[in-house]
Amino acid sequence: MNKVRNNSAWWLVLPMLALVTFSAIVPLMTVVNYSVQDVLDPHTRYFVGVEWFVDTLNNPGLQAALARQFAFSLTILAIEVPLGIGVALLMPKRGWQASLVLILVTLPLLIPWNVVGSIWQIFTRGDIGLMGWSLRQLGYPYNITSSSIDAWATIILMDVWHWTSLIALLCYSGLQAIPEAYYQAARIDRASRWAVFRYIQLPKLTNVLVIGVLLRFMHSFMIYAEPFVLTGGGPGSSTTFLSQSLAIMATAQFDVGPSAAFSLIYFLIILLVCWVFYTAIMNLQKDRRGEGPDA
Amino acid sequence: MVDITLSGLAHSYQSSPSKDEDYAIRHMDHVWEQGGAYALLGPSGCGKSTLLNIMSGLLAPSQGDVLFDDKRVNQLPPQERNIAQVFQFPVVYDTMTVFDNLAFPLRNTGVPEAQIRERVHEVADALELTSHLKRKARNLTADEKQKVSMGRGLVRSDVAAILFDEPLTVIDPQLKFKLRRKLKEIHQRFAVTMIYVTHDQLEASTFADKIAVMYEGQIVQFGTPRELFERPAHTFVGYFIGSPGMNFLEVDMADGQVVCQGSPLAVDESVQMAIEKALSGTATVKLGIRPEFVQVSAEPGEGFIEVSMDQCQDLGTFSILSVRLGQVVLKARVEEGRTLPAQRAYIRFPPEHLGLYVDEYRVEIGGIHNKENGPHGEGNGLHGEEEA
Amino acid sequence: MSLTLEGVTRVVANETHLDEVSMILEPGSFNVLLGRTLAGKTSLMRVMAGLDQVTSGRVLMNGEDVTGLGVRQRNVAMVYQQFINYPHQTVYDNIASPLKLAKVPRKEIDVRVREVASLLHIDHLLSRKPLELSGGQQQRTAMARALVKDASLVLFDEPLVNLDYKLREEFREELGALFAARDCIVVYATTEPSEALALGGHTAVLHEGRLMQYGPTADVFRRPNTLTSAEMFSEPPMNVIGGHIHANEVTFGDDMHFALDQGLRGLGEGHFRFGVRPAHLSLSPQANDDLALDVVVDLAEISGSETFLHVHHSRGTMVAHLPGVHTFDVNQKVRLYFPIHRLYAFADDGSTLYIPGAPQRTDDVDGEVH
Incomplete structure (x- = not known):
């Protein structure tokens, strides 16, 4: 058997490699470079090792922002995932109703982030905003600039309004892909509505939900424009999330070194959480093979 | 249970069906x-x-x-x-x-x-x-x-x-x-x-x-x-079951003889009587026979009719012959080792394997008995036998 | 046009898909590639079409080396298992598409499309869209598109797999006639021995990327050059049973003996593998010296007009192909008759030593293909 080795195909990988280098590796390396130096002015810089990293991790303000960030992301996931599944289950499967509902559900996704912030900013105003005004009329002293609870609730509500559609759409497409025979089999097996959801629909949604949760987590962990426009991070710093802290540090205070270190930590946290989540889900799906034959 | x-x-x-x-x-x-x-x-x-x-x-x-x-x-x-x-x-x-x-x-x-x-x-x-x-x-x-x-x-x-x-x-x-x-x-x-x-x-x-x-x-x-x-009960069953399916010949009477598109067929008296009876109405009458039961010979003989050879498919352990009777093409299965006719062939329809189909449904022919079906497969014998 | 393959080998990711395949396809010939899934049928067709390149070896058309030429330079047409048509075009436009691409004048397109459509009995469907048609009609459309361009090489990759068997019967009968008047080379891949036999022409038996045997279909069927070739070209597979020839007797296991007949005498003494076709086993003796064999039924598969009786006995399993419909219970005991004059004999390495029925001529059997 004479084998012909032809390695010329490797050249085809080059453009891709170049693209990745310029779009990801070079900027990242620049940040890594800054994160280990103290830049006093464009011509004076010192190597400081991991000092900025230690500082950042010990900064109580940033620690608080990180905690807030996790609280926020987990809260919106806990609301949006079940709600999105619920909406998807209720959406009509075919006909003009399906198209109409699909369009309505998609609408919030088409609005840019900062516009969403502005809309809600107006919506929640006590004098002219529909929600703010209504709540006050009902006797609740609603004020997002003074009450951190109000501010939090409003930001969460806003995010749920904006992004539940994404989960709903993903689930809807997942549900559409389930063959009719599964539902028929379940009816024949006398499965309850809950059992149909638990053993047919949910398993078939796992893959889209993994994507949905990862997207929503990354997205919400980097949320910036909406709270910035709506509350400006206040009252106090009660709604100041990580990205806003970073922005303040990097642009307002021009602390290049610490912000670079901060960026890297930020990046690593997102990476770590996604990896843990993904691995956990994939492990859940694995078979426990090689065990004894009996149940 | x-x-x-x-x-x-x-x-x-449909919400308001009208025709079949x-x-x-x-x-x-x-x-x-x-x-x-x-x-x-x-x-x-x-x-x-x-x-x-x-x-x-x-x-x-x-x-x-x-x-x-x-x-x-x-x-x-x-x-x-x-x-x-x-x-x-x-x-x-x-x-x-x-x-x-x-x-x-x-x-x-x-x-x-x-x-x-x-x-x-x-x-x-x-x-x-x-x-x-x-x-x-x-x-x-x-x-x-x-x-x-x-x-x-x-x-x-x-x-x-x-x-x-x-x-x-x-x-x-x-x-x-x-x-x-x-x-x-x-x-x-x-x-x-x-x-x-x-x-x-x-x-x-x-x-x-x-x-x-x-x-x-x-x-x-x-x-x-x-x-x-x-004994397919309907022409569709004859066509659908078996490979190739049953041969069907639309028959008529001419000059006191059974003909298929003008070509005379040699059939038993009982078959002829049944056909005559069936033809008295406006029904279409067909004779059906499976390729497995068509007898093929290179020589003329009693009860055989002449046909021309059309095609021969050699399927290894048997062959499927296509023969022409006038315009009608019939298939016959011939086991291996038999010498095949070249241009003209003679075929016969054994009456015990012939079915009569009036308006596509099988009608039993009086006096025809199915031959013994071998030692196996008892228990699903031919229930139709006694009806005849 | 003739098509010649010389030592065609194709290796993908260290897996050999084609191993030194050499064959010459005559102008106007109908060739069946027979082999199981992954035997290399599709790989070979893709190499013939120029869709894939060979790792080594040469492809010649009319003696001219076309090894490196792509599919566009080769004037080939291909029909697949799936019914591949342009869903948004009418049947007419589907069939006309290769001619339009070739910038054939419109009048001529019209003539040729209608001619091919009537050959394939879809002339009444020309204004319909493919998805409104039945599976058989869709495949006819795809075939018409392949035929209309007058390709010098037409390839069919298991085109009938997705059709039900009555339609397959129809197609098989028509295909031969369809190409009788054309001088293109047809190559037709199938996994079914019965389909190869029904199509006739020449057959190439492929196994694990190698060409086992190539020749006129009936010849390859009757005179397999190896046990593998015999097994591949037999459905149900040929029954094989090991046995000894000693003195003037053949012994299977310890309880079946029979005297050597004229044909097997030439083999000499030793261990052999004997093959008997399922169709040659029967429920009643066909000759005086048929051997009786008591067996137990595994399953009787009934095709409607034939019965495939799967049985086992002390030395393994067997299949009998019986004409007519016979029903048996699972585990029923049955006696089968075994024709000693219709045994093939193979050496332990699988090469054919004896073919029943024909006078023994070693030069025929040794004509192996490499």
């Missing part, structure tokens, strides 16, 4: 007896899936009744019908183990867990799934999944029938044989009514003791595989 009776059943997907063609199922009376191994055989579009869905309760018939023993179940949904179904594509609950899959229908009706275990193990043993009980169903192969879905029907002691909807479609050819054998075994062991829906005559004849052949919304014959082959 019940008989399933279809009485005056008809179904149309509007019906997916035309007037149908049929009984599936408790414990039988049946097949519902027909080409795509013949209405077999509609009938299947009516029996399982996924579809309510527009006319007539579905009776489980004496109970009318027309409006009952599948879950209240005690019916199980195995689909074309394997349906298992992915995240459950094989054990939980098999236990699922029992758990849904609140059967005590100890009883569930006993029953699941019995069924798993019969299906050779015992070693897989702890595996997640999603990781099974297609044939194992089909066994699991069959098992979900078998675990239920109340099940009236298991319906199979072309269950071997996605199974590897090598494994089909094993699964067919398993199906037979399971039927013998559990004695539950099984109805196997398919378009494939091999699947149907191999599995079923009796086959219902469906054509244009009707069951045109209900009989053993052997009856379908030897």
Whole structure:
């Protein structure tokens, strides 16, 4: 058997490699470079090792922002995932109703982030905003600039309004892909509505939900424009999330070194959480093979 | 454990059907007896899936009744019908183990867990799934999944029938044989009514003791595989069963002789009388004979008619000859080792294998007796014999 | 046009898909590639079409080396298992598409499309869209598109797999006639021996990427050059049973003996593998010296007009192909008759030593293909 080795195909990988280098590796390396130096002015810089990293991790303000960030992301996931599944289950499967509902559900996704912030900013105003005004009329002293609870609730509500559609759409497409025979089999097996959801629909949604949760987590962990426009991070710093802290540090205070270190930590946290989540889900799906034959 | 009776059943997907063609199922009376191994055989579009869905309760018939023993179940949904179904594509609950899959229908009706275990193990043993009980169903192969879905029907002691909807479609050819054998075994062991829906005559004849052949919304014959082959009750059965299908000759009388498109045929007196009688109306009359039973000779002889050779397909251990009688092409099967005629040939239709078809349905010819059918296959003999 | 393959080898990711395949396809010939799934049928067709390149070896058309040429330079047409048509165009436009691409004048397109459509009996469907048609009609459309361009090489990759058997019967009968008047080379891949026999022409038996045998179809069937070739070209597969020839007697296991007949006498003494066709086993003796064999039924598969009786006995499993419909219970005991004059004999390495029925001529059997 004479084998012909032809390695010329490797050249085809080059453009891709170049693209990745310029779009990801070079900027990242620049940040890594800054994160280990103290830049006093464009011509004076010192190597400081991991000092900025230690500082950042010990900064109580940033620690608080990180905690807030996790609280926020987990809260919106806990609301949006079940709600999105619920909406998807209720959406009509075919006909003009399906198209109409699909369009309505998609609408919030088409609005840019900062516009969403502005809309809600107006919506929640006590004098002219529909929600703010209504709540006050009902006797609740609603004020997002003074009450951190109000501010939090409003930001969460806003995010749920904006992004539940994404989960709903993903689930809807997942549900559409389930063959009719599964539902028929379940009816024949006398499965309850809950059992149909638990053993047919949910398993078939796992893959889209993994994507949905990862997207929503990354997205919400980097949320910036909406709270910035709506509350400006206040009252106090009660709604100041990580990205806003970073922005303040990097642009307002021009602390290049610490912000670079901060960026890297930020990046690593997102990476770590996604990896843990993904691995956990994939492990859940694995078979426990090689065990004894009996149940 | 019940008989399933279809009485005056008809179904149309249109809101106001007027002509026969509007019906997916035309007037149908049929009984599936408790414990039988049946097949519902027909080409795509013949209405077999509609009938299947009516029996399982996924579809309510527009006319007539579905009776489980004496109970009318027309409006009952599948879950209240005690019916199980195995689909074309394997349906298992992915995240459950094989054990939980098999236990699922029992758990849904609140059967005590100890009883569930006993029953699941019995069924798993019969299906050779015992070693897989702890595996997640999603990781099974297609044939194992089909066994699991069959098992979900078998675990239920109340099940009236298991319906199979072309269950071997996605199974590897090598494994089909094993699964067919398993199906037979399971039927013998559990004695539950099984109805196997398919378009494939091999699947149907191999599995079923009796086959219902469906054509244009009707069951045109209900009989053993052997009856379908030897005495097709309808021209469609003759065409559809067997490869190649039955030869049909549209016949007429001319000058006191039986002719087919002008060419005289040599037939028995009794056959001729039956044809004359049938032709008295406006009916179309056809003679049918299977290629296996056409006698071919290179020499003329008593009762033989002359034909011209058209084509010869050498199929290894036998050949299929196409011969021309006037404009009509007939097929004849010739076993290997026989010398084949070159240009002219002589053929004869043995009367015991000749069928008379009036308006596409078989009519028994008086005085014709079927020949002895060999030492095997007793028990599904030709019930038609005595009618003659 | 003639098509020549010289030592065609194709290796993908260290897996050999084609192993030194050499064959010459005559102008106007109808050739069947017979083999199981993954035997290399599709790989070979793709190499013939120029869709894939060879790792080594040469492809010649009319003696001209076309090894490196792509599919566009080769004037080939291909029909697949799936019914591949342009869903948004009418049947007419589907059939006309290759001619339009070739910038054939419109008048000529019209003539040729209608001619091919009537050959394939779809002339009444020309204004319909493919998805409104039945599977058989869709495949006819795809075939018409392949035929209309007058390709010098037409390839069929298991085109009937997705059709039901009555339609397959029709197609098989028509195909031969369809190409009788054309001088293109037809190559037709199938996994079914019965299909190869029905199509006639020449057959190439492929196994694990190698060409086992190539020749006129009936010849390859009757005179397999190896046990593998015999097994591949037999459905159900040829029954093989090991046995000894000692003195003037053949022994299977310890309880079946029979005297050597004229044909097997030439083999000499030793261990051999004997093959008997399923169709040559029967329920009643066909000759005085048929051997009786008591067996147990595994399953009787009934095709409607024939019965494939799968049985086992102390030395393994067997299949009998019986004409007519016979029903048996699983595990029923049956006596089968075994024709000693119709045994093939193979050496332990699988090469054919004896073919029943014909006078023994070693030069015929040794004509192996490499």
